[in-house]
Amino acid sequence: MGKNIQETLLKTPTGISGLDEITNGGFPKGRPVLICGSAGCGKTLFAAQFLVKGITDYNEPGVFMSFEETASDLTQNFKSLGFDFEKLKAEKKLRIDHVRIERTEIEETGEYDLDGLFIRLNYAIDAIGAKRVVLDTIESLFSGMENTALLRSEIRRLFSWLKEKGVTAIITGERGESSLTRQGLEEYVSDCVILLDFRVIEQIATRRLRIVKYRGSTHGTNEYPFLIDENGISVLPVTSLKLDYKSSTEIVSLGLPALDDAFSTGGIYRASSTLITGTAGTSKTILASYFAMSSCKRKEPTLYFSFEESPDQLERNMATIGIDFKQAIQSKLLHIHASRPSLLGLEMHLMVINNLLAELKPRTVIIDPISSLITIGNSSEVRAMLVRLMDTLKINQINALFTSLTHEGHSGYNSSALDMVSSLADTWINLENEERNSEMVRSLLIVKSRGMGHTNNKQDFTITNKGIHFTSSSKKTKST
Amino acid sequence: MIKEEKWELRLYIAGQTPNSVLALKNITKYCKEHLKGKYTIEVIDLLINPQLAEGDQIFAIPTLVRKVPEPLRKIIGDLSNEDKVLVGLNIRPLSD
Numbered sequence: 001m002g003k004n005i006q007e008t009l010l011k012t013p014t015g016i017s018g019l020d021e022i023t024n025g026g027f028p029k030g031r032p033v034l035i036c037g038s039a040g041c042g043k044t045l046f047a048a049q050f051l052v053k054g055i056t057d058y059n060e061p062g063v064f065m066s067f068e069e070t071a072s073d074l075t076q077n078f079k080s081l082g083f084d085f086e087k088l089k090a091e092k093k094l095r096i097d098h099v100r101i102e103r104t105e106i107e108e109t110g111e112y113d114l115d116g117l118f119i120r121l122n123y124a125i126d127a128i129g130a131k132r133v134v135l136d137t138i139e140s141l142f143s144g145m146e147n148t149a150l151l152r153s154e155i156r157r158l159f160s161w162l163k164e165k166g167v168t169a170i171i172t173g174e175r176g177e178s179s180l181t182r183q184g185l186e187e188y189v190s191d192c193v194i195l196l197d198f199r200v201i202e203q204i205a206t207r208r209l210r211i212v213k214y215r216g217s218t219h220g221t222n223e224y225p226f227l228i229d230e231n232g233i234s235v236l237p238v239t240s241l242k243l244d245y246k247s248s249t250e251i252v253s254l255g256l257p258a259l260d261d262a263f264s265t266g267g268i269y270r271a272s273s274t275l276i277t278g279t280a281g282t283s284k285t286i287l288a289s290y291f292a293m294s295s296c297k298r299k300e301p302t303l304y305f306s307f308e309e310s311p312d313q314l315e316r317n318m319a320t321i322g323i324d325f326k327q328a329i330q331s332k333l334l335h336i337h338a339s340r341p342s343l344l345g346l347e348m349h350l351m352v353i354n355n356l357l358a359e360l361k362p363r364t365v366i367i368d369p370i371s372s373l374i375t376i377g378n379s380s381e382v383r384a385m386l387v388r389l390m391d392t393l394k395i396n397q398i399n400a401l402f403t404s405l406t407h408e409g410h411s412g413y414n415s416s417a418l419d420m421v422s423s424l425a426d427t428w429i430n431l432e433n434e435e436r437n438s439e440m441v442r443s444l445l446i447v448k449s450r451g452m453g454h455t456n457n458k459q460d461f462t463i464t465n466k467g468i469h470f471t472s473s474s475k476k477t478k479s480t
Numbered sequence: 481m482i483k484e485e486k487w488e489l490r491l492y493i494a495g496q497t498p499n500s501v502l503a504l505k506n507i508t509k510y511c512k513e514h515l516k517g518k519y520t521i522e523v524i525d526l527l528i529n530p531q532l533a534e535g536d537q538i539f540a541i542p543t544l545v546r547k548v549p550e551p552l553r554k555i556i557g558d559l560s561n562e563d564k565v566l567v568g569l570n571i572r573p574l575s576d
Contacts, residue, residue, distance in 0.1 A: 100537050105551070107568035110502075110558035115494040115541035116526060116533050123530035141539075145556075 009216045012060075012132070012168040015053020016046065018235035022211065022220040027192055030166040032159050034189040037196030038175040042207065042228055045081070046196065047134040047170045048074070049232045052083045055093045060131035063124045063167075064096045067140035071096040081232050095124045101144030108146050114154040118161060125167060133162065133169040139183050148183075156188045180212065191215050197223070206347065209235055225347035236347055236388065245394045247271075252298070252399055255290030258470040262446055264453030268427050272450070273390050273400040275421055278431030283442065283463060284403040285309070287431070288366050289318050289325070290468070291401050296333040300363035303356055304336045307372040311336040322467045335360055341372040349373060350385050357396065365393055370402040370421060383420045390424050406430075426450040432458070487511070487519040487569070488548035492533070494526045494541045499558045503542040506559040514571050546570075 011025035020026045027033045027050075035043050051062035066074060074096060075085040088094035097120055125133065138158075141151055162169045171189060173181030180186045186193050193212040198205065208223040226235040251267040253260050254274075260267045268274060274291070276284045288304075295302040306314055314336060315325040328334035337356060341349070357365070367373070374382050393400045404421055422428050428447040433440055443458040460471045491507060493500035504523060511519045526533050526541070536545050540556040546569050555568045565571075 097534060099539055101539070102537075105554055107553070107555040107564055108557050109555060109564040109568075110560035111499050112540045112542060112557040113497075113499070114539055115497075116492065116538040116543060117540075119494060119526045119530045119541075120533045120539070123533070145540075 031191040032169040032189050033192040035194050036173040036180045041196040041198040043172040054132045061093045061128040062132035063130045064134045066098045070098045092128050103144045133167045136172045159188050227351050253294045255294030262455045271397040272426035274427040275425035276403045276429050277406050282431035288368050295364035296328040302334045302364040303362035304366045306338040307341045310338050364399040366401045368403045371404040490522045490545040492524050492538045492543045500542045502558040
């Protein structure tokens with residue numbers, strides 16, 4: 001066996017966003033990794049990204065040995081993702097070798113081995129000092145040749161040769177009927193096996209990644225959603241964040257002085273999360289808009305996700321009660337992002353949110369309403385996503401406000417979803433419309449607020465063209 | 481007289497392995513019998529010239545490549561089955 005790679009398990013960063021978190025640092029350095037999945041699940045992209053990021057981010061040259069697509073096809077296909085194969089080849093950081101196996105022009109007679117392949121690979125690796133290798137998809141050999149028993153033993157020899165060579169290799173394999181790969185490659189790659197899956201759930205395409213095996217390393221065992229967008233593959237390590245974010249003691253205003261006064265601290269903590277619940281028409285959006293405006297007044301960038309109203313409509317409606325979104329948008333402090341929740345899968349929404357967070361660096365984020373996201377996934381997925389989202393916001397010290405639609409009489413429809421959001425939120429405000437003396441009265445109740453005292457009684461309010469007015473005065477009932 | 485045909489063959493090997501030695505012995509014998517004076521065999525050792533493997537799409541060793549006449553044909557293995565080799569290379573037996 002080669003070198004001392006057996007002693008400690010060193011890791012090679014994968015270059016795939018999120019995957020290093022799940023694998024505690026990446027792939028096993030100097031060992032082969034099997035990526036399997038059905039056609040169209042993103043295996044080749046996965047492999048290409050591993051190589052390209054290896055070169056651009058970690059200065060590790062790579063060899064792409066393709067058994068299917070030609071070098072020019074690969075170059076063309078990955079151009080749209082910003083992978084510039086031509087440039088990397090010219091810089092002698094990347095080599096693409098297309099192994100073409102044309103069954104019609106090949107006869108087999110007698111004993112042979114795959115030394116030709118070994119020599120080609122070795123030559124390519126040594127020519128650029130490659131540290132990473134991709135074999136995509138080596139199983140193509142089986143369709144081109146008859147002697148499968150010989151192929152198997154040769155592939156086994158190839159994998160151990162790769163190990164001795166000390167390169168970190170990705171081997172892709174097509175998903176088989178009863179095994180992970182058609183030719184049972186998983187038997188030969190014992191170190192790390194990753195399964196990619198592509199399925200359609202309720203008409204929404206979802207991609208999933210699972211680490212089937214990772215010898216000698218701890219790893220997440222869940223199925224993780226992953227996305228393919230213009231930046232390539234990113235994995236959402238939904239549950240891998242730790243509760244070790246800093247907690248601010250700074251107080252921020254909710255945008256309504258009377259409401260701020262209902263808290264013993266005169267507002268809520270910065271980077272805390274607030275949930276506003278209520279049935280239809282209880283002015284959740286208005287309260288959210290006040291919060292957005294208070295952030296803009298502090299000159300802090302604010303990101304408003306609207307899943308029910310277009311930016312225009314929101315702007316118009318808020319103008320009727322004296323909230324000037326227009327000016328906030330023009331001053332580039334407020335960014336409204338509107339989309340239909342059902343248009344994208346849950347993780348795509350999360351990705352859009354993550355991308356906008358990175359791009360706009362907001363200090364305040366509003367999701368109005370979060371309940372419409374909840375309807376598009378199953379509850380365990382939604383919960384994982386919400387936890388991830390809230391952790392992300394907290395780590396970035398962003399004020400978060402979510403609205404959630406509840407139903408009259410607390411129907412079971414989304415009460416479980418509500419439960420999960422409310423347990424994650426730091427502050428929970430419930431809004432109500434109730435009939436008193438044949439008059440509709442709006443009221444607000446602070447259900448909970450972590451780490452601060454608050455009034456415990458309902459506060460009535462009205463909405464006029466000047467906005468929200470509290471009619472019953474708030475009392476401080478807990479600590480002062 | 482039949483039109484003068486010429487066979488240009490290339491045998492790819494990787495060092496003097498038993499398979500490669502046997503393959504060279506076999507093809508030389510077949511050519512002497514059936515293509516006397518009408519063939520060339522070029523032996524390429526990929527251990528010495530690894531850069532030549534990609535051009536002819538070599539992955540198995542030994543591989544015999546018929547460059548001429550076209551189309552290109554490949555026979556992999558130690559070439560122990562004479563019939564298969566002759567058919568594969570489109571060599572018609574001289575006798576009769």
